[in-house]
Amino acid sequence: MPGSPDIPHLPRSAPIDAYGNGGFRFADMSHRGSLLCLPDSMWAWEISKPGQIDRYSLARVLERYTSIDTLLIGTGAEIWRPSEALRDVFRTRHIGIDAMQTGPAIRTFNVMIGERRRVAAALIAVP
DSSP: TTTTHHHHHHHHBBOEEEEEETEEEEEEEEEEEEEEETTTEEEEEEEOSGGOOOSTTTTHHHHHHHSSSSEEEEOOOOOOOOOHHHHHHHHHHTTTEEOOOOOHHHHHHHHHTTTOOOOOEEEEOOO
C-alpha cells in the first residue's frame, strides 16, 4: 500500500508537477509529506526538517549508488548545508550532493530527469 515504508509510492520516477500545502503532485497522483525520488521509484520520506537528514534517512539512495550520480536535497523553506561527514559518505560512493530549498530542487530535478540524468531527490514538503 502507498505510504508503507517498504512499498514505493510510485514504482518509477516522474517529474514533480506541483508542490506546497505540505505535499507534492506527480504522475496524476498527490502525496502528503516529504518525498524521496529515486531513478526507479518514489517513496514517502519521514523527514520534516533539514536537521533530521543523515546517512540513515538517505539509506535508499546509498543502496542504489550504482544508478545515481547526483542527489538533490530540497530543504523545505530553510537553507541548510550538509555536513562534511555526510558529504564524505556520498563522495565514497561517487554521488554528488547539492542542497537547496525545495522549490529550486524540484525545478532542477525536473530538468535533470528530462535530460535522462542519473538523479535522485530528497524533498522536504513545504506548507
